[in-house]
Amino acid sequence: MSDITDRDIMYLPGVGPKRAELLKKELQIFTYKDLLYYFPYKYIDRTRFYRIAELTNSMPYVQVKGTITRFETIGERNKQRLVARFADESGAMELIWFQGIKWVRENLKINTPYVVFGKPTSFGGQMNIVHPELEPAEGQSTVTGIFQAFYNTTEACKKKFMTSKVINKLQWTLAQFLQDQVSEPLPDYFIKRLKIMPLDLALRQVHFPENPTLLKAARFRLKFEELFFIQLKILSLKHKREEYFKGFVFSKVGYNLNTFYKNHLPFELTEAQKKVIREIRRDTGSGRQMNRLLQGDVGSGKTLVALMTALIAFDNGYQACLMAPTEILASQHFNTIQKMTAGLGIETALLTGSTKAKERTIIHEKLESGKLQLLMGTHALIESTVQFHKLGLVIIDEQHRFGVAQRAKLWKKNTLIPPHILVMTATPIPRTLAMTVYGDLDVSVIDELPPGRKPIQTIHFYENRKKQLYEFIREQVNRGRQVYIVYPLISESEKLDLKNLEDGYELMKEVFPRYAISMVHGRMKAADKEAEMRLFKEGKTQIMMATTVIEVGVDVPNASVMVIESAERFGLSQLHQLRGRVGRGAEQSYCVLMSSFKLSQESRKRIETMVRTNDGFEIAEVDMKLRGPGDIEGTQQSGIGFNLKLANLAKDGEILQHARNIARDVLDHDPLFEKPENALLKQQLLGMKNTEYDWSNIS
Numbered sequence: 143m144s145d146i147t148d149r150d151i152m153y154l155p156g157v158g159p160k161r162a163e164l165l166k167k168e169l170q171i172f173t174y175k176d177l178l179y180y181f182p183y184k185y186i187d188r189t190r191f192y193r194i195a196e197l198t199n200s201m202p203y204v205q206v207k208g209t210i211t212r213f214e215t216i217g218e219r220n221k222q223r224l225v226a227r228f229a230d231e232s233g234a235m236e237l238i239w240f241q242g243i244k245w246v247r248e249n250l251k252i253n254t255p256y257v258v259f260g261k262p263t264s265f266g267g268q269m270n271i272v273h274p275e276l277e278p279a280e281g282q283s284t285v286t287g288i289f290q291a292f293y294n295t296t297e298a299c300k301k302k303f304m305t306s307k308v309i310n311k312l313q314w315t316l317a318q319f320l321q322d323q324v325s326e327p328l329p330d331y332f333i334k335r336l337k338i339m340p341l342d343l344a345l346r347q348v349h350f351p352e353n354p355t356l357l358k359a360a361r362f363r364l365k366f367e368e369l370f371f372i373q374l375k376i377l378s379l380k381h382k383r384e385e386y387f388k389g390f391v392f393s394k395v396g397y398n399l400n401t402f403y404k405n406h407l408p409f410e411l412t413e414a415q416k417k418v419i420r421e422i423r424r425d426t427g428s429g430r431q432m433n434r435l436l437q438g439d440v441g442s443g444k445t446l447v448a449l450m451t452a453l454i455a456f457d458n459g460y461q462a463c464l465m466a467p468t469e470i471l472a473s474q475h476f477n478t479i480q481k482m483t484a485g486l487g488i489e490t491a492l493l494t495g496s497t498k499a500k501e502r503t504i505i506h507e508k509l510e511s512g513k514l515q516l517l518m519g520t521h522a523l524i525e526s527t528v529q530f531h532k533l534g535l536v537i538i539d540e541q542h543r544f545g546v547a548q549r550a551k552l553w554k555k556n557t558l559i560p561p562h563i564l565v566m567t568a569t570p571i572p573r574t575l576a577m578t579v580y581g582d583l584d585v586s587v588i589d590e591l592p593p594g595r596k597p598i599q600t601i602h603f604y605e606n607r608k609k610q611l612y613e614f615i616r617e618q619v620n621r622g623r624q625v626y627i628v629y630p631l632i633s634e635s636e637k638l639d640l641k642n643l644e645d646g647y648e649l650m651k652e653v654f655p656r657y658a659i660s661m662v663h664g665r666m667k668a669a670d671k672e673a674e675m676r677l678f679k680e681g682k683t684q685i686m687m688a689t690t691v692i693e694v695g696v697d698v699p700n701a702s703v704m705v706i707e708s709a710e711r712f713g714l715s716q717l718h719q720l721r722g723r724v725g726r727g728a729e730q731s732y733c734v735l736m737s738s739f740k741l742s743q744e745s746r747k748r749i750e751t752m753v754r755t756n757d758g759f760e761i762a763e764v765d766m767k768l769r770g771p772g773d774i775e776g777t778q779q780s781g782i783g784f785n786l787k788l789a790n791l792a793k794d795g796e797i798l799q800h801a802r803n804i805a806r807d808v809l810d811h812d813p814l815f816e817k818p819e820n821a822l823l824k825q826q827l828l829g830m831k832n833t834e835y836d837w838s839n840i841s
């Protein structure tokens with residue numbers, strides 16, 4: 143169907159071929175529609191002028207009328223800046239340019255009234271605006287509406303005078319041209335029932351708001367639509383998958399699970415673990431393919447759940463595989479699981495990048511014959527040479543390290559019926575994000591730690607308290623405990639980072655001459671890493687110094703102290719992951735965050751959050767608010783969260799929940815969009831690109 147809004151942007155009056163090229167290349171605006179959906183990033187109340195005397199640091203953006211009284215160029219040749227004195231009747235301030243000095247000097251006039259826009263800051267008791275926007279105070283009537291919309295542009299755009307203002311004008315032209323020709327993608331009954339603004343009005347208000355109330359309603363409508371169609375897509379794919387794709391039926395609970403449960407389980411399962419296993423049993427017995435995300439904070443006992451799920455698969459004659467993101471983790475799983483299942487008679491193997499060719503061949507053979515029941519390993523598992531006899535279950539640990547495409551490869555190891563999938567993550571994902579990124583998975587949560595664990599105490603030390611830190615380490619080691627000391631990746635160069643760690647290592651050897659100290663970093667050979675980890679795990683070394691390679695999953699219950707050097711350099715979820723390495727035994731554990739005195743507001747907030755709470759979900763929420771959803775691990779590869787134009791997963795949780803509920807409601811009543819009133823929805827859905835959302839769809 144062709145739509146007037148699909149027209150090439152070149153044909154919009156005021157654009158033409160040259161500007162069209164710029165819009166396409168720099169702003170990805172190809173059509174009328176792209177321009178229409180190129181939303182402002184902020185609005186300024188253009189009726190409000192400030193006096194210079196009123197300006198304060200905390201004002202986000204102001205508009206001031208006045209005149210330039212003089213110019214002055216300051217600094218060395220290469221580091222020049224241009225300073226203009228700008229005055230009104232209440233006082234004076236400075237306007238500062240570091241770039242485009244020549245243009246400013248040639249184009250701006252002294253003693254002529256200007257309107258200046260910008261963010262005021264105070265420096266040495268003087269207010270100034272760096273790189274302000276200026277326009278002549280006379281004839282300043284191009285503004286439409288009370289609020290002026292501001293649009294992002296690039297440097298290249300600005301050079302060719304494609305400024306925010308020009309875009310604003312183009313939006314105006316387009317709005318006049320389109321009038322009532324924007325087609326409404328939401329059915330009538332929706333608009334009425336949900337009391338939302340129709341699209342054409344919303345688009346007009348978002349670019350040319352008449353007042354704050356209308357602007358708010360317009361933004362709500364546009365965000366809702368954006369989130370609604372994503373949810374509708376995800377949920378309808380899920381629905382289809384559940385309808386059409388059969389899954390292996392694990393109907394039996396037999397020898398393996400029963401024997402393990404009776405004779406091998408070293409402890410009582412937590413209620414949360416029991417609940418999750420019940421959910422998994424229900425899924426795998428249903429005849430539909432399981433696609434389940436298991437979220438559980440570090441140390442909550444996910445490995446055991448994974449193992450018990452695998453045992454169910456064996457009881458029903460299927461093979462399983464467990465994939466981990468690092469060799470250390472994979473071999474740890476291998477060792478733990480071998481120990482736990484000793485005597486059960488289960489055939490397991492470990493396959494990683496460093497598995498020798500000869501062993502590899504044996505593994506391949508045993509896999510294909512079906513003799514091997516559980517294969518554990520790293521990315522090596524997804525190589526195409528790895529073929530299973532009857533793969534019934536795929537478990538992926540620490541999910542966020544794997545890309546979507548890698549996951550899909552495992553999905554496809556069976557051609558006819560896909561294996562059941564259990565994805566485990568210790569990085570709690572905020573609910574809003576999970577609903578979108580993993581929206582088509584069912585989610586289980588282990589929200590309870592095994593009993594007897596004492597909450598980890600987290601302490602923040604500035605670097606001048608090294609002495610106390612050493613005392614503390616000594617006291618803990620003398621009590622028989624072990625200590626991690628982790629160094630961040632600071633510089634771009636791995637060499638320098640390594641040097642940081644090595645210097646630290648030398649220093650610690652001097653401070654603690656009688657302790658045995660291990661060191662692990664990313665540049666070591668897998669086997670050497672392994673050997674060092676083993677020494678620490680077996681209690682032969684007391685201190686483990688490492689870069690973040692130990693971040694994920696490593697389990698040494700006797701370790702009770704986690705020292706994180708330069709803690710201000712770590713992200714929140716990473717800090718939380720690292721802290722999760724301790725607190726696994728019955729002893730009181732500690733996390734010491736070392737930092738310099740200079741902390742940015744954000745790193746202060748991160749450290750405060752760590753000291754305040756152990757709750758991974760709470761930390762994830764703070765993290766998402768600080769960084770925005772696009773940066774949360776796991777979302778990068780998904781492509782979702784980035785393409786959102788207006789909605790923000792960190793801030794618009796409520797709208798998202800609302801949109802998801804409505805989408806589910808539609809699907810419950812009309813899963814195939816057969817009702818005439820849903821024809822519009824069907825049409826929209828068909829028009830959406832599949833690529834971003836259909837990775838879980840096996841074919």
Ligand code: ADP
Binds near residue numbers: 409410415438441592
């Ligand atoms: P994670 O969820 O971080 O992968 P693990 O599976 O490594 O956690 O479990 C952390 C520790 O808790 C392990 O030492 C494990 O043996 C132990 N554990 C697991 N479940 C229980 C339980 N129900 N009771 C006591 N300890 C448990």
Ligand code: MG
Binds near residue numbers: 444445539695
């Ligand atoms: Mg784990």
